[in-house]
Amino acid sequence: MVEYRIDPHEISDLDGFSVELTVGKVKTLLENGLDRKAMEATFFSVVNQGESESDFCELLETASHLQRATGRPVLVHLRAGDISAVGVLEFLKRVKALELSNFLIITGDKRRLDDGFSTGLALLSALRDAAGDEITLASTIDVNQAAGRTATMLLEEWEKRNECGADFAITQIFFEPEMLIGLRKKLENDAVIVPGLVSGLSEKQVGWIECVLGITVPMDFRQNPVAFNKRLKERLNKSGFGFFHYFGMD
Numbered sequence: 593m594v595e596y597r598i599d600p601h602e603i604s605d606l607d608g609f610s611v612e613l614t615v616g617k618v619k620t621l622l623e624n625g626l627d628r629k630a631m632e633a634t635f636f637s638v639v640n641q642g643e644s645e646s647d648f649c650e651l652l653e654t655a656s657h658l659q660r661a662t663g664r665p666v667l668v669h670l671r672a673g674d675i676s677a678v679g680v681l682e683f684l685k686r687v688k689a690l691e692l693s694n695f696l697i698i699t700g701d702k703r704r705l706d707d708g709f710s711t712g713l714a715l716l717s718a719l720r721d722a723a724g725d726e727i728t729l730a731s732t733i734d735v736n737q738a739a740g741r742t743a744t745m746l747l748e749e750w751e752k753r754n755e756c757g758a759d760f761a762i763t764q765i766f767f768e769p770e771m772l773i774g775l776r777k778k779l780e781n782d783a784v785i786v787p788g789l790v791s792g793l794s795e796k797q798v799g800w801i802e803c804v805l806g807i808t809v810p811m812d813f814r815q816n817p818v819a820f821n822k823r824l825k826e827r828l829n830k831s832g833f834g835f836f837h838y839f840g841m842d
Contacts, residue, residue: 596659596664596665596666596691596692596693596694597665597693597694597727597728598635598665598667598694598728598730599728600728600730600759600760600784601782601784603634603635603760603784603786603835604760604784604786604834604835605834606634606834606835607834607835608632608633608634608834608835608836609632609633609634609835609836609837609838610633610634610635610636610637610667610786610835610836610837610838611629611630611633611636611637611837611838611840612636612637612638612639612837612838612839612840613630613636613637613638613639613658613840614638614639614641614840615638615639615641615642615650615651615654617840618636618638618654618655618657618658619654621658622657622658622661626662629838633664634664634835635664635665635666635667635694636658636659636662636664636665636666636667637666637667637668637669637696637837638651638654638655638658638666638667638668638669639669639840640668640669640670640671640674648674651668652668652686652687652690652692653690655668655690655692656690656691656692659691659692660691665693665694666692666694667694667695667696667728667730668687668692668694668695668696669695669696669698670695670696670697670698670715671698671699671708671712672697672698672699672708672709672710672711672712672714672715673705673708673709673710674705674708675705675708675709675715675718676705676707676708676709677707677709677718678707679705680718680719680722681722684719684722684723684727688726693726693727693728694727694728694730695719695727695728695729695730696730696731696732696762697712697715697716697719697729697730697731697758698712698731698732699711699712712731712732713752713753713756716729716731716753716756716757716758717756717757719757720756720757721757728759728760729757729758729759730758730759730760730761730762731753731756731758731760731761731762732761732762732763732764733746733749733750733753733761733762733763733764733785734763734764734766735763735764735766735769735771735772735775736764736766736768736771736807737768737770737771741771742774743771743774743775743777743778744778746771746774746775746778747775747778747779750775750779750783750785754783759784760783760784760785760786761784761785761786762785762786762788762837763785763786763787763788763837764788764805765788765789765790765801765805765807765839766787766788766807767807767808767809767810767813767820767824769787769824769827769828769831772785772787772828772831772833773827773828773831776831776832776833777831785833786833786835786836786837787828787833787836787837788836788837788838788839789821789824789825789836789837789838789839790817790838790839791817791818791821791838792817792818793809793813793814793817798814
């Protein structure tokens, strides 16, 4: 059996990237062939946008199909409310049969199950306790500047996620790297944080990020996202970051 587990310490040493895809985008790529960015990606993540049991089945089956078709690991997005406490063991049995072993845990704003977990941390702990080291678990971390927020507070957030079972973290969308760089200086050498970037945004997406996430999208990025990201990555490279995650924003 092919080993698809992501080793966070291996990717942290790579000069590479991962790509986020929707279920629909995965189907298009599998039907028409991978585009250049997908061809170069070290691994993929598949976004969970569904609300029904059939949507959840489709998510898992599509992720498994992508993984087997490309021979590369797939990180499946799981919202806290997608799994209930009594359903953890059945879920692990199900994904093992599909050869899925990498999961990004988020709290999420949609609850598929009424009795699903209420927080990402609770789901992280439950999956780690039940699966041990058989799976790789990732979490998200917000590195945007906010009033009164410090790198020390970010460190505490990461340590809490790590204690609950997270092997690594992917940042939420950000444009100013100071908080992330400050966090990096405080981290132990074996902690892995992957910066999350966006390649470009439509006006509608800019509006969503600013209104829903409360993040200001710089004019420099809007005018030339390629040049902006080049400068951002150069700053992050100097601080020890070499691997990046690209959000799909579809």
